[in-house]
Amino acid sequence: MTHHAKEKFYLTTAIPFVNAAPHIGFGLEIVQADAVARYNRLMGKDVFFLTGTDENSLKNVQAAEREGTTPALLCDRNSSKFQELRSALNLSNDRFIRTTHPAHVSGCQKLWRMCRPEDIYRKEYRGLYCVGCETFYTEKDLVDGLCPEHRTPPEVVEEENYFFRLSAYQERLEELIESDTIKIVPKVRKNEVLSFIRMGLEDFSISRSVRRAKNWGIPVPDDDSQVMYVWFDALTNYLTGIGFTGDGCEPFDGEALEQRYWPCDLHIIGKGIIRFHAIYWPAMLLSAGISLPKSIFVHGYLTVNGEKISKSLGNVIDPFSLSEKYGRDPVRYYLLRMIPPYADGDFSTEVFEKTYNSDLANDLGNLLNRTLAMVKQNFGDNLPKPGPADENDTELIGIYHRVVEEVFEAMEEYRFNLALESIWTLVRAGNKYIDLTEPWKLAKSPELKPRLATVMYNLCETLGKVALLISPYIPDSAIAIRKALGMSTEMVFTGEREWGKIDAGSPLARPEPLFPRIDAPAKKGSSAPGEKKSKAARVNSGSVGESVQSSKKDRKAEVSQNSAVPEVPVIAEHATIDEFIKLDLTVGQIVEAQPMEGADKLYLVTVDMGTETRVLASGLRPYFTADELQGRKVIVVANLKPRKIRGHLSQGMILASGEGEQLALLSVDSAIPNGTRVS
Numbered sequence: 001m002t003h004h005a006k007e008k009f010y011l012t013t014a015i016p017f018v019n020a021a022p023h024i025g026f027g028l029e030i031v032q033a034d035a036v037a038r039y040n041r042l043m044g045k046d047v048f049f050l051t052g053t054d055e056n057s058l059k060n061v062q063a064a065e066r067e068g069t070t071p072a073l074l075c076d077r078n079s080s081k082f083q084e085l086r087s088a089l090n091l092s093n094d095r096f097i098r099t100t101h102p103a104h105v106s107g108c109q110k111l112w113r114m115c116r117p118e119d120i121y122r123k124e125y126r127g128l129y130c131v132g133c134e135t136f137y138t139e140k141d142l143v144d145g146l147c148p149e150h151r152t153p154p155e156v157v158e159e160e161n162y163f164f165r166l167s168a169y170q171e172r173l174e175e176l177i178e179s180d181t182i183k184i185v186p187k188v189r190k191n192e193v194l195s196f197i198r199m200g201l202e203d204f205s206i207s208r209s210v211r212r213a214k215n216w217g218i219p220v221p222d223d224d225s226q227v228m229y230v231w232f233d234a235l236t237n238y239l240t241g242i243g244f245t246g247d248g249c250e251p252f253d254g255e256a257l258e259q260r261y262w263p264c265d266l267h268i269i270g271k272g273i274i275r276f277h278a279i280y281w282p283a284m285l286l287s288a289g290i291s292l293p294k295s296i297f298v299h300g301y302l303t304v305n306g307e308k309i310s311k312s313l314g315n316v317i318d319p320f321s322l323s324e325k326y327g328r329d330p331v332r333y334y335l336l337r338m339i340p341p342y343a344d345g346d347f348s349t350e351v352f353e354k355t356y357n358s359d360l361a362n363d364l365g366n367l368l369n370r371t372l373a374m375v376k377q378n379f380g381d382n383l384p385k386p387g388p389a390d391e392n393d394t395e396l397i398g399i400y401h402r403v404v405e406e407v408f409e410a411m412e413e414y415r416f417n418l419a420l421e422s423i424w425t426l427v428r429a430g431n432k433y434i435d436l437t438e439p440w441k442l443a444k445s446p447e448l449k450p451r452l453a454t455v456m457y458n459l460c461e462t463l464g465k466v467a468l469l470i471s472p473y474i475p476d477s478a479i480a481i482r483k484a485l486g487m488s489t490e491m492v493f494t495g496e497r498e499w500g501k502i503d504a505g506s507p508l509a510r511p512e513p514l515f516p517r518i519d520a521p522a523k524k525g526s527s528a529p530g531e532k533k534s535k536a537a538r539v540n541s542g543s544v545g546e547s548v549q550s551s552k553k554d555r556k557a558e559v560s561q562n563s564a565v566p567e568v569p570v571i572a573e574h575a576t577i578d579e580f581i582k583l584d585l586t587v588g589q590i591v592e593a594q595p596m597e598g599a600d601k602l603y604l605v606t607v608d609m610g611t612e613t614r615v616l617a618s619g620l621r622p623y624f625t626a627d628e629l630q631g632r633k634v635i636v637v638a639n640l641k642p643r644k645i646r647g648h649l650s651q652g653m654i655l656a657s658g659e660g661e662q663l664a665l666l667s668v669d670s671a672i673p674n675g676t677r678v679s
């Protein structure tokens, strides 16, 4: 019988070398790990999440030499930068282990001594060593004579070392991985490991001379002339991090923690170090008679604008400045939603900002802001009790239950992107539910108020559920939403799964925009008619519908941004629904229109967009006086790239339609709040 009623879940990240400050590539891994940790806590498990730094490598010694400092000082400085990721990326690791910690040092020596004596032996060796990888390569591993990871020539090393008898474990390892006793996700990595094993495993060196190690590293027990191979030492952190040594892993009670959390449930690693985790590490544990980790999730690499991240390319993205600029949740959201977990993924600022605006600002931010504003407007500060239901409610609740199943399924295999994609179908269903139930119409007649109450209740319940579901990925937003709804911010799904958990009467907070939109800076030369512009031009003089088609010959295209008429086909081609929904069409209200100096067809129009005020240049001047425009509700294309027009930044386009002398503004036929999206 265990003392802990909850099921335990122990997970780790790889521990990076500290020869440089953290870049966004490690940010990806640790955010993935944090999402897994938070997800398991959400599901009611007793989670231990370990990360740390690998400090005993030659790489660190070389970096210290280059900087004219000592390895110890370099490690202190850079390790603390890795520890600062905790707040920059909102990480929930339970411990941060440094491999220079005395308890780790004695833990490595303990593991060495626990290995079967016949598995460790001395041998004269000559090999090709890449310091960057801290690994020996054979000729056949190299690509054009260079390290496959670093594209640098390995150095020839010749000395007497201790070796580990890996060859003795070949069959056992093959069986363990084949049978998923150690489950490797994704399958393609499992197959890679299996074929490597089947090629034949060779014994590997687990020490180096003190001289070659430059006297930095963990001493081999009973042999002053050798220090441990850095991977033997680094892998052992997964044990010492939960108190394997039992002698001063403060503040943890060593033995108790080890019994509570070992064996490890999940190692999260990058594809470059799979051999160490899927082959060397289990073999070491088998030799020492310690039970084996249960699974390994292998992620791909991150590129920046399609290029491998490297200092020499100058494209290293600093996770600290990214999180400072955009916030922690948007960075986490991008890494988890836009980087495919099994393959290489790309970071691009353009895609980042686009995703932020469409998913976070428009979909999630709007759902919260619209909902809170409508409840406030119609019912005051408290959530009303639901009244009669209809099929729109059933549909929404059905989507919710399906999404829960999909999220469970996706997270079984660490498909963070699919989990978020699924949750966003619920977010979008919430926005669609508003369109279908038309609360602004319900609000007009008192006898429909009970139905309006149901709609408001279901919207708030949707948001409460969304907040729980997103909490592993974007925890700050989850808390903000639950607070705004007057709900508990303790993120536990157990007991919260059924529909109808928010209490009627729940006090709602004042709506505050959750994700203010990012306005992209205007690009030089963007005034040439581009693809986006001609699409917008079609919408401009056609009807706003699924397929924009019109046979009108005289098109007043692009009235709002300049008076030039771009070339558009007489009959517009079909637009797909995907192309259409890329356009952010938003209801706004003209605050004022001022004639633009030096442009007799243009006004500078100030538009109230609900959560913000936009200024845009519009070619309405030949058709309307400034007074006629003031107070008019209009439809604005809100996500057009802002452009400089005669020194003024124009942030969007007002839609209008007309022929000859006549021009009409597109509008909405009832009092839709400013900032509401057209769909």
Ligand SMILES: [Zn+2]
Residues within 6 Å of the ligand: 130, 131, 132, 133, 134, 147, 148, 149, 150, 151
């Ligand atoms: Zn290398």
